[in-house]
Amino acid sequence: MSLWLTQHQQPLKLVIGRMRNNLMATLLMFCVIGVTLCLPAILYTVVDNLSRLTGGVESKPQISLFLKLDASNKTEIEAQLKKHADIASFEFVSKDDAWSKMQQDKNTADAAASLEKNPLPDAFYITPKKVSPDNMARLQEEMQKWDGVELAQVDANWVKRLDTILKLGKKAVFVLVVLLGFALITVIGNTIRLQIMTQREEIEVSKLIGATNPFIRRPFLYAGVLYGLGGGLAALLILTLVTLLFNFSVAEIADLYASNFRLHLPNGSSILVLLASATGLGWLGSYFAVNRTLAQFENL
Amino acid sequence: MIKFDQVSKRYPGNYETLKRISFEIEQGDLVFVTGASGAGKSTLLKLIAGLERPTSGTVLINNQNVSQLKAAAIPYLRRQFGLIFQDHKLLYDRNCYENVVLPLNINGIIGEDAAKRVRAALDKVGLLDKEKAMPITLSGGEQQRLAIARAVVSRPAFLIADEPTGNLDENYAAEILEFLYAFQQVGVTVIIASHEAPKHLPPEIASSIKVLHLQHGELV
Numbered sequence: 276m277s278l279w280l281t282q283h284q285q286p287l288k289l290v291i292g293r294m295r296n297n298l299m300a301t302l303l304m305f306c307v308i309g310v311t312l313c314l315p316a317i318l319y320t321v322v323d324n325l326s327r328l329t330g331g332v333e334s335k336p337q338i339s340l341f342l343k344l345d346a347s348n349k350t351e352i353e354a355q356l357k358k359h360a361d362i363a364s365f366e367f368v369s370k371d372d373a374w375s376k377m378q379q380d381k382n383t384a385d386a387a388a389s390l391e392k393n394p395l396p397d398a399f400y401i402t403p404k405k406v407s408p409d410n411m412a413r414l415q416e417e418m419q420k421w422d423g424v425e426l427a428q429v430d431a432n433w434v435k436r437l438d439t440i441l442k443l444g445k446k447a448v449f450v451l452v453v454l455l456g457f458a459l460i461t462v463i464g465n466t467i468r469l470q471i472m473t474q475r476e477e478i479e480v481s482k483l484i485g486a487t488n489p490f491i492r493r494p495f496l497y498a499g500v501l502y503g504l505g506g507g508l509a510a511l512l513i514l515t516l517v518t519l520l521f522n523f524s525v526a527e528i529a530d531l532y533a534s535n536f537r538l539h540l541p542n543g544s545s546i547l548v549l550l551a552s553a554t555g556l557g558w559l560g561s562y563f564a565v566n567r568t569l570a571q572f573e574n575l
Numbered sequence: 576m577i578k579f580d581q582v583s584k585r586y587p588g589n590y591e592t593l594k595r596i597s598f599e600i601e602q603g604d605l606v607f608v609t610g611a612s613g614a615g616k617s618t619l620l621k622l623i624a625g626l627e628r629p630t631s632g633t634v635l636i637n638n639q640n641v642s643q644l645k646a647a648a649i650p651y652l653r654r655q656f657g658l659i660f661q662d663h664k665l666l667y668d669r670n671c672y673e674n675v676v677l678p679l680n681i682n683g684i685i686g687e688d689a690a691k692r693v694r695a696a697l698d699k700v701g702l703l704d705k706e707k708a709m710p711i712t713l714s715g716g717e718q719q720r721l722a723i724a725r726a727v728v729s730r731p732a733f734l735i736a737d738e739p740t741g742n743l744d745e746n747y748a749a750e751i752l753e754f755l756y757a758f759q760q761v762g763v764t765v766i767i768a769s770h771e772a773p774k775h776l777p778p779e780i781a782s783s784i785k786v787l788h789l790q791h792g793e794l795v
Contacts, residue, residue: 483658
């Protein structure tokens with residue numbers, strides 16, 4: 276146990292010492308990784324906040340349930356709606372009410388006058404508990420099958436549209452993460468490869484006097500991990516600053532719409548994911564570089 | 576104990592550097608490997624220290640067959656040897672102390688334990704007051720003494736020196752050899768490669784030395 280601790284403490288100290296000696300280069304490396312990582316992180320923050328926005332809209336989308344003209348089971352449908360778990364509230368508008376409204380409304384009075392008798396059906400206007408497009412679609416499909424229902428119609432197509440855009444946004448985040456992740460592995464790998472080259476002599480001597488491969492690898496792997504971690508922290512800092520900066524403008528726009536919407540700062544789990552993936556990428560980059568470069572020393 | 580049995584070494588695209596060499600070295604021997612440049616001295620030392628594997632024949636080190644060792648076991652074999660090179664192979668980006676502590680770190684010894692042993696080794700070669708100095712500021716003889724300190728700090732059973740005095744003038748050379756003899760006196764097996772065996776040897780040493788003379792890759 277203490278040997279294991281020594282084996283890891285020692286290269287870690289060595290690497291931190293080296294990084295301190297080349298402070299400028301190390302900080303620049305952190306910046307490069309940080310900027311690269313914060314691009315998908317910012318996009319993610321935007322997408323995440325927009326999807327939060329759909330959850331908090333005030334004019335909730337409704338489902339309109341038009342009954343058949345000859346439907347006689349109005350009370351049954353009403354009872355069914357009452358005990359349905361997914362429905363928050365509903366409102367009944369009878370065909371007579373709708374007809375008189377249509378006749379009184381200036382815009383539709385002419386059209387109503389040209390009709391001989393009331394063409395309108397009885398209708399329920401339903402507000403579901405969850406307004407997610409999936410849920411809305413499911414409810415609509417279910418109600419369409421009910422006896423006496425002519426048409427169940429979802430009023431708010433914009434929810435669906437926004438959701439589609441958000442899905443696109445999420446895909447864009449994913450693509451960015453993959454591409455930039457690959458770039459980071461390459462950048463970190465190349466840095467580690469250069470470090471191995473400058474320490475060529477030390478590696479050769481160490482191998483001559485009995486250093487094992489893991490002993491030689493460890494400092495470079497730690498260097499990769501620390502680059503990743505430092506870059507992750509830099510990305511977090513940039514992301515926080517950008518979010519705060521954006522929030523000034525977002526607040527102005529939101530105030531115009533009488534909303535108190537603000538961009539949320541990254542929460543605990545997204546901070547953890549960001550740091551963990553940065554560290555992981557750093558490890559991966561150095562792992563590839565170390566294995567490929569040290570193969571040249573294998574014949575010693 | 577080191578035992579060579581019909582050992583040959585051929586490098587790719589090259590003639591045989593060593594041809595069917597057989598000999599035995601006992602624990603505590605003082606061995607000179609002599610011969611002209613290109614006779615195969617360095618190759619022989621590399622085979623002994625596990626830096627190369629033989630093309631044919633068997634190399635036994637403490638009854639371990641080097642040819643049959645797995646790659647992962649080679650570093651542990653190498654730790655039994657203290658190596659001294661003609662060109663020192665010191666690390667010039669770290670000070671004397673850090674150069675000497677390297678083998679101990681490789682063995683997982685750090686902290687106060689390591690510091691004590693490093694100072695003891697530096698003291699033995701007379702460089703205790705230079706522990707903070709960078710190797711480049713030392714004279715050629717001092718650099719070679721530093722290399723000896725690094726070779727002995729982990730108390731190896733074998734000390735192998737490849738032309739340790741090749742770059743030094745006579746006075747320094749005699750001094751370096753004295754250090755090496757001293758380790759043989761305390762039971763370390765010392766193997767030295769040089770053009771020829773030294774003419775002036777202390778009487779207590781002269782009786783116990785062994786000479787392996789190489790000519791064109793063969794023992795004569």
